[in-house]
Amino acid sequence: MGENKVFSVSKVWKGVQSHYCPGCTHGIIHRLVCEAIDELGIQDRTIGIAPVGCSVLMHAYLDVDFIEAAHGRAPAVATGMKAVRPDCMVFAYQGDGDLASIGMGEIVHAVNRGRPLTFIFVNNAIYGMTGGQMAPTTLIGQKATTAPRGRDIPTYGYPIGMSEMLAKLKTPAYIERVTVAQPKYIMKAKQAILKAFRNQVENKGVSFVEVLSTCPTNWGKLPLDACKWVIDAMMPEYPLGVFRDFDA
Amino acid sequence: MPKMLMKGTEAIAEAAIQAGCHHFFGYPITPQNEIPEYMSAHLPEVGGLFTQAESEVASINMVMGAGSTGYRVMTTSSSPGISLMAEGMSYISFAEIPVVIVNVSRGGPGLGNILPSQSDYYQATKGAGHGDYNIIVLAPNNLQEAVDLTQDAFDMSQKYRMIAMILSDGFMGQMMEAVEINPRKAEDPVVNKDWGLGFMKERGKRHLALSMQLNPDMCEAHNIHLQAKYAKIKENEQRWEHYMLDDAELVISSYGTTSRICYSAILNLREAGYRVGMIRPITLWPFPAKGFENLPKSVKKILDIEMSASFQMLDDVKLATGCKYPYETFGRSGGNAPSVREVEDACKKALKN
Numbered sequence: 001m002g003e004n005k006v007f008s009v010s011k012v013w014k015g016v017q018s019h020y021c022p023g024c025t026h027g028i029i030h031r032l033v034c035e036a037i038d039e040l041g042i043q044d045r046t047i048g049i050a051p052v053g054c055s056v057l058m059h060a061y062l063d064v065d066f067i068e069a070a071h072g073r074a075p076a077v078a079t080g081m082k083a084v085r086p087d088c089m090v091f092a093y094q095g096d097g098d099l100a101s102i103g104m105g106e107i108v109h110a111v112n113r114g115r116p117l118t119f120i121f122v123n124n125a126i127y128g129m130t131g132g133q134m135a136p137t138t139l140i141g142q143k144a145t146t147a148p149r150g151r152d153i154p155t156y157g158y159p160i161g162m163s164e165m166l167a168k169l170k171t172p173a174y175i176e177r178v179t180v181a182q183p184k185y186i187m188k189a190k191q192a193i194l195k196a197f198r199n200q201v202e203n204k205g206v207s208f209v210e211v212l213s214t215c216p217t218n219w220g221k222l223p224l225d226a227c228k229w230v231i232d233a234m235m236p237e238y239p240l241g242v243f244r245d246f247d248a
Numbered sequence: 249m250p251k252m253l254m255k256g257t258e259a260i261a262e263a264a265i266q267a268g269c270h271h272f273f274g275y276p277i278t279p280q281n282e283i284p285e286y287m288s289a290h291l292p293e294v295g296g297l298f299t300q301a302e303s304e305v306a307s308i309n310m311v312m313g314a315g316s317t318g319y320r321v322m323t324t325s326s327s328p329g330i331s332l333m334a335e336g337m338s339y340i341s342f343a344e345i346p347v348v349i350v351n352v353s354r355g356g357p358g359l360g361n362i363l364p365s366q367s368d369y370y371q372a373t374k375g376a377g378h379g380d381y382n383i384i385v386l387a388p389n390n391l392q393e394a395v396d397l398t399q400d401a402f403d404m405s406q407k408y409r410m411i412a413m414i415l416s417d418g419f420m421g422q423m424m425e426a427v428e429i430n431p432r433k434a435e436d437p438v439v440n441k442d443w444g445l446g447f448m449k450e451r452g453k454r455h456l457a458l459s460m461q462l463n464p465d466m467c468e469a470h471n472i473h474l475q476a477k478y479a480k481i482k483e484n485e486q487r488w489e490h491y492m493l494d495d496a497e498l499v500i501s502s503y504g505t506t507s508r509i510c511y512s513a514i515l516n517l518r519e520a521g522y523r524v525g526m527i528r529p530i531t532l533w534p535f536p537a538k539g540f541e542n543l544p545k546s547v548k549k550i551l552d553i554e555m556s557a558s559f560q561m562l563d564d565v566k567l568a569t570g571c572k573y574p575y576e577t578f579g580r581s582g583g584n585a586p587s588v589r590e591v592e593d594a595c596k597k598a599l600k601n
Contacts, residue, residue, distance in 0.1 A: 044449040067457040073309040080313030088446040109302040
């Protein structure tokens, strides 16, 4: 009986050790992006856009062309690139501080223009790289270094559901919220990210995948507790699901 | 192409298209709206794409993304919009991406007004954004020169992989003159596959357009590399015009629209026997210090004339001349331009003092 290879690491992954904290789920989401690029065979015509935030060094981990955008500006950079190189697959990978706060304008207009682009939005309800400050996505009552008594509604309003908000626009081709907090959810997240890239390959318009993610360090939780908190606390505020799918 | 009567903004737009710029990103702001309007009408004819951005913040980041692929790209705006682009200009400078920017400047600070002004000299030449960087700044004073410098800006930005800006003003943008616009053969290929993103297949390896370096030694090394590039530009790219300088007692320093007014005043003054000349910087960065070297022995004084309340170019004039002359200033600001008569009076007063 010959050997049957059942798994190999994506060739898009550069095989270096990442800087992410133990229990952070950026690594899983990076891997799903790598596998999507691999499975679609688009490595040599993919351009990634690294954001400002914990994934600012994403270019060090994925072996594709990369540019580094200013905080929040990745969707504008992506729009410029795709205008000139419609033959390239352009994706931006942004956190919640980057996309939902400082970059709110850029993402809304990029999604509304609907040009074929892929957006991976990693929502962990906090600013990670700067050390745990409140984000627009921080939950009511959730403590942050700039909300030591917890986020309150009279001062900051409710958390922003980006997927719900963007799904109010008529243009987007595909919007789904997934998580990577448990293996069963990871399989679903993989399909969503793959679809978001495949849509661009097939010139189907703009795709947006929101991934509920962890931040054990700034949440002050053990990795497993952090995954549990995503399911117990984040998912009621940010329900998983498909908000838009032109194919369906 | 035969000579045509064109408005400044439209001449700049057509010059850009003829220089190989087929992608434009911009946001409406007066007095430069004819450029995005012209681009939206004519880029499709050359297979290009016009994009109206949601803000100048988005425009500059769109040209950053588009320029990173190696193609020739441009954005245009007016003073307040350029302020919003400052962040992006800093990132583009670190990442060494060729981008052309046109500022059809207006009165400031703040919303100011929509009339011509030269109060963006500091912003253009001293760095609008953060960090140790410079951009090439070209200041035309007639529309044929605006056409030629726009096309030069594309060549220079590609050659040095950096931002090249046309600093004009509302007069240059709105006036009409006869211009000849020809296709510009690119010095470098329009598409640069050595470093353009999206050419991993052709290159055999990826390229990174980074705007950060966490390692202080490597960040310092990158800064030293940038400074060496800027030093080369300072050595090679200074441009200026000497006007009736040979026996001048009074030398006017002036650029752009104001220098046009000074030509007329100097001719009138010369006719009346006053020995007045002018040095007109054409590159504002690199500042043409060479143009201020070895001035005739007849020169007794320098009179800086600008449409600026703070005479922003004067510092550079003083540095270039070693602070060895008496200096006077004259100008109008807030959207006003000096009249020929006012310039003549200012020159006579300076000669008498």
